[in-house]
Amino acid sequence: MSARIPLFESGLxxxxxxxxxxxxxxxxxxxxxxxxxxxxxxxxxxxxxKTLRPRLLQPGPDGEAALQxxxxxxxxxxRLNHPNIVAIFELGQAxxxxxxxxxxxxxxxxxxxTAHGRRLPLP
Numbered sequence: 001m002s003a004r005i006p007l008f009e010s011g012l013x014x015x016x017x018x019x020x021x022x023x024x025x026x027x028x029x030x031x032x033x034x035x036x037x038x039x040x041x042x043x044x045x046x047x048x049x050k051t052l053r054p055r056l057l058q059p060g061p062d063g064e065a066a067l068q069x070x071x072x073x074x075x076x077x078x079r080l081n082h083p084n085i086v087a088i089f090e091l092g093q094a095x096x097x098x099x100x101x102x103x104x105x106x107x108x109x110x111x112x113x114t115a116h117g118r119r120l121p122l123p
Contacts, residue, residue: 019094
């Protein structure tokens with residue numbers, strides 16, 4: 001089960017939609033972006049939306065490089081097909097947000113599995 005972080009407690013702007021996706025809550029945050037749990041209303045599918053922070057998209061070479069890395073990530077992951085890798089559904093841009101829509105997998109965070117120095121078995 002992912003940790004549910006209400007949008008208003010995340011300290012972030014509260015998007016209700018990103019493109020066609022109806023945002024439910026923040027799943028996680030990082031240096032480069034925010035991942036939201038959202039619903040694709042057209043096919044009633046829950047997705048994870050990984051977004052790139054707007055400050056990284058500033059005009060200039062750094063912004064272009066960040067956008068290019070994000071696109072490469074989506075393209076590389078989108079070419080993979082394996083039960084242990086989430087499926088990529090869409091790379092998009094809407095309302096100033098760049099996003100990757102991907103399969104949303106419910107479960108425990110990796111940090112919970114490796115807490116207290118526990119190691120995951122190799123298999």
